[in-house]
Amino acid sequence: xxxxxxxxxxxxxxxxxxxxxxxxxxxxxxxxxxxxxxxxxxxxxxxxxxxxxxxxxxxxxxxxxxxxxxxxxxxxxxxxxxxxxxxxxxxxxxxxxxxxxxxxxxxxxxxxxxxxxxxxxxxxxxxxxxxxxxxxxxxxxxxxxxxxxxxxxxxxxxxxxxxxxxxxxxxxxxxxxxxxxxxxxxxxxxxxxxxxxxxxxxxxxxxxxxxxxxxxxxxxxxxxxxxxxxxxxxxxxxxxxxxxxxxxxxxxxxxxxxxxxxxxxxxxxxxxxxxxxxxxxxxxxxxxxxxxxxxxxxxxxxxxxxxxxxxxxxxxxxxxxxxxxxxxxxxxxxxxxxxxxxxxxxxxxxxxxxxx
Amino acid sequence: xxxxxxxxxxxxxxxxxxxxxxxxxxxxxxxxxxxxxxxxxxxxxxxxxxxxxxxxxxxxxxxxxxxxxxxxxxxxxxxxxxxxxxxxxxxxxxxxxxxxxxxxxxxxxxxxxxxxxxxxxxxxxxxxxxxxxxxxxxxxxxxxxxxxxxxxxxxxxxxxxxxxxxxxxxxxxxxxxxxxxxxxxxxxxxxxxxxxxxxxxxxxxxxxxxxxxxxxxxxxxxxxxxxxxxxxxxxxxxxxxxxxxxxxxxxxxxxxxxxxxxxxxxxxxxxxxxxxxxxxxxxxxxxxx
Amino acid sequence: xxxxxxxxxxxxxxxxxxxxxxxxxxxxxxxxxxxxxxxxxxxxxxxxxxxxxxxxxxxxxxxxxxxxxxxxxxxxxxxxxxxxxxxxxxxxxxxxxxxxxxxxxxxxxxxxxxxxxxxxxxxxxxxxxxxxxxxxxxxxxxxxxxxxxxxxxxxxxxxxxxxxxxxxxxxxxxxxxxxxxxxxxxxxxxxxxxxxxxxxxxxxxxxxxxxxxxxxxxxxxxxxxxxxxxxxxxxxxxxx
Numbered sequence: 001x002x003x004x005x006x007x008x009x010x011x012x013x014x015x016x017x018x019x020x021x022x023x024x025x026x027x028x029x030x031x032x033x034x035x036x037x038x039x040x041x042x043x044x045x046x047x048x049x050x051x052x053x054x055x056x057x058x059x060x061x062x063x064x065x066x067x068x069x070x071x072x073x074x075x076x077x078x079x080x081x082x083x084x085x086x087x088x089x090x091x092x093x094x095x096x097x098x099x100x101x102x103x104x105x106x107x108x109x110x111x112x113x114x115x116x117x118x119x120x121x122x123x124x125x126x127x128x129x130x131x132x133x134x135x136x137x138x139x140x141x142x143x144x145x146x147x148x149x150x151x152x153x154x155x156x157x158x159x160x161x162x163x164x165x166x167x168x169x170x171x172x173x174x175x176x177x178x179x180x181x182x183x184x185x186x187x188x189x190x191x192x193x194x195x196x197x198x199x200x201x202x203x204x205x206x207x208x209x210x211x212x213x214x215x216x217x218x219x220x221x222x223x224x225x226x227x228x229x230x231x232x233x234x235x236x237x238x239x240x241x242x243x244x245x246x247x248x249x250x251x252x253x254x255x256x257x258x259x260x261x262x263x264x265x266x267x268x269x270x271x272x273x274x275x276x277x278x279x280x281x282x283x284x285x286x287x288x289x290x291x292x293x294x295x296x297x298x299x300x301x302x303x304x305x306x307x308x309x310x311x312x313x314x315x316x317x318x319x320x321x322x323x324x325x326x327x328x329x330x331x332x333x334x335x336x337x338x339x340x341x342x343x344x345x346x347x348x349x350x351x352x353x354x355x356x
Numbered sequence: 357x358x359x360x361x362x363x364x365x366x367x368x369x370x371x372x373x374x375x376x377x378x379x380x381x382x383x384x385x386x387x388x389x390x391x392x393x394x395x396x397x398x399x400x401x402x403x404x405x406x407x408x409x410x411x412x413x414x415x416x417x418x419x420x421x422x423x424x425x426x427x428x429x430x431x432x433x434x435x436x437x438x439x440x441x442x443x444x445x446x447x448x449x450x451x452x453x454x455x456x457x458x459x460x461x462x463x464x465x466x467x468x469x470x471x472x473x474x475x476x477x478x479x480x481x482x483x484x485x486x487x488x489x490x491x492x493x494x495x496x497x498x499x500x501x502x503x504x505x506x507x508x509x510x511x512x513x514x515x516x517x518x519x520x521x522x523x524x525x526x527x528x529x530x531x532x533x534x535x536x537x538x539x540x541x542x543x544x545x546x547x548x549x550x551x552x553x554x555x556x557x558x559x560x561x562x563x564x565x566x567x568x569x570x571x572x573x574x575x576x577x578x579x580x581x582x583x584x585x586x587x588x589x590x591x592x593x594x595x596x597x598x599x600x601x602x603x604x605x606x607x608x609x610x611x612x613x614x615x616x617x618x619x620x621x622x623x624x625x626x627x628x629x630x631x632x633x634x635x636x637x638x639x640x641x642x643x644x645x
Numbered sequence: 646x647x648x649x650x651x652x653x654x655x656x657x658x659x660x661x662x663x664x665x666x667x668x669x670x671x672x673x674x675x676x677x678x679x680x681x682x683x684x685x686x687x688x689x690x691x692x693x694x695x696x697x698x699x700x701x702x703x704x705x706x707x708x709x710x711x712x713x714x715x716x717x718x719x720x721x722x723x724x725x726x727x728x729x730x731x732x733x734x735x736x737x738x739x740x741x742x743x744x745x746x747x748x749x750x751x752x753x754x755x756x757x758x759x760x761x762x763x764x765x766x767x768x769x770x771x772x773x774x775x776x777x778x779x780x781x782x783x784x785x786x787x788x789x790x791x792x793x794x795x796x797x798x799x800x801x802x803x804x805x806x807x808x809x810x811x812x813x814x815x816x817x818x819x820x821x822x823x824x825x826x827x828x829x830x831x832x833x834x835x836x837x838x839x840x841x842x843x844x845x846x847x848x849x850x851x852x853x854x855x856x857x858x859x860x861x862x863x864x865x866x867x868x869x870x871x872x873x874x875x876x877x878x879x880x881x882x883x884x885x
Contacts, residue, residue: 060448062455103626110630115447119391119580120626126577127622134615195753202750205739212699212733213797214725214754253573257459264452298463304456308449309442 011189014272015182022178026171035170035242040282041177042239045184046232047262047278048271053228055268056192058204059221060114063121064232064259066128067096069250071233072155072240073132073147079156081143084164085241088156093233100229104222111218122256129251152247155240177238181275184231188271191227200224254297258285261300264307267314277315363610369495370609371602372502376561377575378582378594379505380554385583386590387522387546389447390440393454395579396572397461398551402428402558403567404465410477416563424559425552432551436544444543458572465569477563498560505553510591522546578618581625587635596636601625649677652805652835653698658707658717660693667693669859670707675805680831682846682867683839685856686880691839692734694856695809698837699731700724711805730803730834734810736790740783744774744793747782751797768800772826788819795823799830806836812845824848843871855879 026034046068053059074095078088103124107117136149146153158173160166168176191197203210203217211217240246249255262281266273281300288296311318381395392398402424409419435457443450513519522542558575565571582601586593604624609617628636653675660668668690675681683691696702698709700721709717716724725731739747748768752761769775772792777785782793791811798806811827812820820842827849830836840846846853847867855862855870857879863870870876 060451062451106626106630110633112629112633115391115451116584116629116633118448118451119584120629123577123580123622126573127618130574130577131615131619195758198746198750198753202739202742202746205741206737208701208721208733209737209739209797210750211721212725212731212737213751213801214722216720216722253570253576257455260452260455295463295467297459298467301456301458301460301463304459305439305453306456308453308456309439312449 008189008193011186011271015186015189018178018182018185022175022182025174025178031170034174037242038170038174038177039239039242040279041174041181042235042237042242043258043282044275044278045181045235045238046259047235047266047274048181048184048188049228049231049235050259050263051266051268051271051274052188052192052231053224054263055270055274056197056204057200057221057224057228058114059225059228060118061121061225061228062118062260063123063125063256064228065251065256066121066125067100067229067232068236068239068255068259069125069128069132069246069248070099071096071236072246072250073153073236074233075237076153076155076240076246077142077145077147080145080154085156085158086161089234089237092237093230096233096236097226097230101222101226104225108218108221108225122253125251125256126253129248129253132248132251150248152245152249155244155246157244158241173241177242180234180238184234185271185275188231192271196220196223257300257304261304261307263314264304264312265314267317270314270316270320273314273316365496365499366610367603367606368499370606371598372499373561374578374582374602374605375506375594375598376498376502376557378579378586378598379509379590380550380552380557381579382583382586382590382594383509383553384547384550386588386593387550388444388543389588390450390454390547391447391580391583392547392550393451393576394435394458394461394572395454395554396574396576397458398428398432398554398572399558399561399575400465400567400569400572401431401461402555402560403562403565403571404469405555406559406562407477407567416477420559420562421556425556428555428558429548429552431555433544433548435551436547440547441540441543462569462572469569472568494563498564501560505556506591506595509553513591518545578621581622585625585628585635587632587637589637593635593637600628600636651675652677652712653837654710655694655698656708656710658694658697658709659705660690660697660702661705666859668697668704671859671861673854673861675835675837678831678835680827680836680838680849680851682850682853683837683856684841684843684846684853684870685862689856690859691856692809693859695807695837695839698724698807699729699733701733728801728804730798730801730806732794732798732806732808732811734813734839736787736794738782738790738794738797741781743779743781744777744785744796745769745779747793748774748796748800751800755801764800764802768796772796772799773822788815791815791823792819795826799826802833804834806830806834808836809839810841811838812840812842820845843867 025037029037046064049067050061050064053061053064071092075085075088075092078091079085082088082091103121107120112120132147133150135147136151138146140147140149158168158176160168192201199210199215199220200223202213203215203220207217210220236246236250239250258281262277263274265281266275266277281303285296285300288294288299307314313321377399380398381392384390384392384395405424405427406416406419409423410416414423439453439457440450443453513523565574578601582594582597585601586595586597601621601624605617605621608620651674653673655671655673657670657672658668659666659670671690671694673694683694685691693702697704697717700716700719700723703718707717708715711724711727711729714727716727721731739750742750745765749761749765752764752768756764769778772795774789774792774796777789777793782790785793791814795808795811798808808827812823815823824845827836827838831849838846838849850867852864853867853870854864855876862879863873863876865873
């Protein structure tokens with residue numbers, strides 16, 4: 001694998017493919033599928049956010065759903081109160097990012113270990129889940145928006161900026177969501193190639209070294225964590241617009257598990273992998289959900305265990321590795337032949353080992 | 357006066373409850389530095405063991421005190437042999453694999469028993485009255501059992517050969533291995549024991565909370581916070597964190613209701629970790645991570 | 646020893662672990678442009694002392710002053726941020742990144758993008774790392790990784806350099822090149838080098854500080870120290 005910093009050109013190419021898909025989708029897909037796709041795009045943005053902070057930043061956030069759900073709820077509440085979607089989106093992103101900044105401050109400046117961070121973030125999401133579930137009843141309302149407890153609350157649709165009456169059609173909402181995904185994908189691809197992004201990658205590789213080079217690793221981790229939360233919040237917004245509701249399930253253990261599984265399956269150290277995994281697994285679980293024989297959790301559990309044991313790098317880096325291994329294999333065989341010509345009894349012992 | 361007594365008893369129960377649901381997790385974490393994300397499902401399996409056994413005519417006390425720990429302990433040993441032992445030294449992979457395991461157990465139990473259970477067991481022992489207030493006799497029993505359990509674990513760690521070896525392994529796995537102690541075997545026993553205690557706790561709580569395949573999620577948030585805040589020392593950590601966090605949870609719950617009680621517990625833990633990143637007892641070890 | 650001002654000083658620096666005094670009331674001074682070697686048997690406290698200088702450990706008592714700035718208790722990045730280049734004992738590199746990326750990250754902390762690119766190439770050339778420029782550092786040999794780390798130190802153009810066992814695990818040839826490089830670095834920077842290898846020290850050092858049981862036993866030239874009875878006792882006693 002060369003260039004752990006990722007290749008921005010590849011990112012742009014993938015973005016172009018996605019753009020072509022966006023334009024073509026309404027003419028090749030059914031109307032109902034287009035509506036569903038908006039939700040899935042929201043989920044895939046969530047996957048993208050974790051791909052960024054875990055895959056590149058090395059921050060093990062098991063509760064990325066906390067920011068996703070916070071974004072969704074903040075959007076729904078703000079949109080009901082403001083009576084329009086544009087400002088609500090900004091508020092939602094700001095709320096999630098601010099929350100992440102506070103949480104991240106305590107975690108990173110306290111220098112808790114990555115395993116602790118994983119567990120704490122998961123716990124945050126789970127406690128939000130149980131908190132918001134208890135908010136049924138008319139007394140739990142923020143402005144005009146009822147929180148609705150277990151049943152959740154309605155999420156207003158997107159409207160044309162500045163004109164709350166002009167609600168977007170589902171196809172248009174799909175376009176907006178897809179463009180948001182593409183832009184965020186390009187943004188993340190760009191970010192990991194900036195100085196800031198490269199320092200984050202170096203912290204993932206060796207935090208002490210980065211510190212000894214004079215980088216304040218706490219600030220960098222806090223920075224990418226907050227950016228990741230903002231991205232997750234945008235995912236939450238599109239998800240709840242796609243579903244037209246937001247329920248406590250956005251914070252649930254199941255949703256948190258899925259998010260981790262997307263990144264594991266798609267692979268750490270790639271942005272496209274987890275996004276594609278989110279789409280793929282959504283259709284897998286949707287088709288599993290319609291039959292009664294095999295339980296979805298069971299299948300997801302087996303997938304997760306299997307990937308950890310058998311393919312810890314995930315699908316996309318696995319394919320990349322296979323390709324480089326074949327190339328390296330060819331190189332090594334050529335080298336071996338040369339060595340043999342020079343040194344009749346020589347064997348190759350010390351050639352490189354891939355380190356994970 | 358009666359109110360104070362009733363409140364104190366309630367806070368005691370919250371503390372005992374935290375310690376009870378956390379102890380199995382703390383044992384596995386303290387000895388093996390493994391956070392078992394399937395911990396909630398071990399509790400859930402303990403609950404199901406009790407429900408299924410009593411439905412089939414087994415005595416409730418026998419099911420809770422004997423069957424639940426034995427069954428879940430056995431499951432723990434199998435899990436350790438088939439899954440965990442391949443991942444030692446890979447902490448993050450262990451986390452992920454146990455998370456997969458958690459989903460797997462939820463899936464299996466849902467497939468067998470359905471997404472909800474009709475049968476619940478009512479808590480035995482009825483109601484104890486303190487003046488004009490009442491308290492559940494079963495809750496008082498749970499406080500007692502938790503205290504007894506902590507004492508038992510202390511005695512095992514302090515006075516048995518197993519405890520000595522386990523403490524050695526905990527301090528320095530390499531050293532223990534060099535002394536000829538099979539760390540692999542210790543880890544297997546530890547994981548089984550942790551699972552058994554989790555199963556025991558789950559069984560005891562089944563009459564209070566009922567059982568559902570996804571009930572583990574209710575427990576794990578609190579259990580994780582308690583263990584992480586407590587740090588690496590099993591007993592001192594669990595006890596101190598339970599008292600601190602349980603106390604905060606109990607008081608805030610009394611003042612504002614259960615909704616904010618959990619939030620206060622979480623907030624207290626996050627602030628605590630800012631200043632003691634390895635937990636309350638983390639400082640007692642030179643390097644606990 | 647050249648004249649000039651003191652650039653690094655410790656004042657009764659102590660580091661206790663439980664009851665063990667790994668570093669015990671050490672007063673130490675490093676002068677401008679000086680190259681100082683810290684030696685001592687295993688457990689003499691030199692690595693702990695080193696970590697107190699770099700901010701990796703917070704001393705129990707005492708202070709570390711670098712150019713009039715009190716750094717005891719500061720974070721490592723703050724120490725490095727003063728323009729101090731640090732190399733730790735084990736090769737401490739970004740294994741998943743290439744040689745070029747490793748060195749780039751070190752330069753970029755101090756310079757803009759364009760200057761960084763030039764400096765990175767220059768450093769790679771200077772350390773003869775061109776062959777491994779695009780190789781992942783994790784796949785290099787131990788000695789090569791040590792060199793990449795030295796490259797990271799050099800690339801930042803520090804005025805004070807702290808090296809912990811720079812020649813550990815290197816082949817003879819690599820050790821030679823390292824000694825040469827250290828002399829080169831010393832032309833622009835004051836240096837502290839913690840080392841075990843006596844032959845290596847002989848080749849680079851002017852003044853040596855001998856640690857024993859957490860304290861400075863003596864300071865002087867390598868020749869003077871190797872002739873000293875006490876120094877020999879300390880070493881032989883522990884080496885035997």
